[in-house]
Amino acid sequence: MSSEPFHWPLFANAASAHEKSPSLAGPLDKDCLQGSKYTGEPKGRNLTIAGVQTYVSEASRHGGHWSGNGGAKVIIFFSDVFGPFYINNELLQDYFASKGFHVLGPDYFGDPIQNHGGETGFNQTEWLEKSVQQADTKLPGWITKVRGTYVSNAKYSAVGYCFGAPYAMNIGATGDVVASTRFAHPAFLTEDHFNRLTSEVETDVTFPPESLRRSHDLLSQQNATYHLQVFSNTTHGFATRSDPEDPNSTWAKEQSAKSVVEWFNRFSA
Template sequence: MLKITTKSLLLLSSLALGSVVQVRGVVFGGADLSSPLLAGLPGEDCVKTHLHEGNPVGEVVPLGGMDTYVSVPRRDSPGPKKIFIFFSDIYGPLYQNTKLIQDQIAANGYTVLGPDYFFGDPIYLHDNEPDFDMVAWFNNKTALARAATPLWLEAVKQKYGVNGKDVKYTVSGYCFGAPYALDVAATDDVVAASFAHPSRVTEEQFQKVKR
């Protein structure tokens, strides 16, 4: 099991206040130094898990430069096509438990898209590495996610259409993914947004929320 020290948490706090990416006037994934940090950084409980049993039914497809877990509804529902964007925690969208969660959402009528902004290197692959540098990992993955997520979102809209009469988008982010859900909630690209157990979210991000 990974251990997070006080020193690591302090370093992670400084990393969370780093550079940001801006696309079409929207800032993605960053915490402005002038804006209070409302949700803290990962703690030891964030890396504990229990593998769930089940058979994922989605598939992994390339989309917008990232492998993306895609789970579709079992049957068509009337009305606009419903797209659910799932920003995962540090275990990533391709982890067994996360796949099952996305499948359950899809079973309720949504096409679920989970981008792998860890690029095949989620936290659990390092469980048995006693000298694993979580600070370096977190720094690298945050930078990758900040750069890749806006481009991925543009690719999603190109493939599935823009939010409107025929397509309705919702977004949810868990822990590591919460800032990205809030960023999207500050646009007109979704009709609803949510997050759970957030990390690295700021007061400014809440002030910009539209949905």
């Protein structure tokens, strides 16, 4: 792993170089805040890393094996606005761990969006700006600690959902992950994120079809190694909060998770 510092993007109305780059994925929309909540028994644990509560799901807890020796496979899980300790995200991280990955999901919120459901006078814009500032402040130290804790020859990959997509893209641009970064139903992406260098949803107001086509063009122009998926009759959030009563949405969610594993395994062998 390199010792170069990470440079995290500031989203929304914050001042950053990315503001000068054409936007491809927009800010939070109602679909970012809706979806089914699952039930299940999470197998991970809460570990504090660099002062950040982190959901950690280890392959060994799922009958697999993870060791501190060469060949370890690590996924950094950048969650949506519900945070890594939301049951849907816990179960997804557990799934990745069951496939042989050591998974770490940093809680850059501490105060996820679901804490404010139905709250009178809740200011979503202020919450988002606070969350962005927290993430931008906490993640560099968290990453440094993770890199110092786990073996230097571990194979790192990163996956991001919605709010977490730009962070996954940024770490993918550093060379500190072996796989091309994976993201699903993203928010807050600009052309710069692609120039510095994925499963997609058919109906997504934050990442519309023209943005998907443009992202394909940008990656192709760079001769990047990439993989794009589009699932029909799905909406933003399908990969983490799909309706279990909808067979198509459920299938798409499962295929998205499987393809994440296959993509990362390709580069982590």
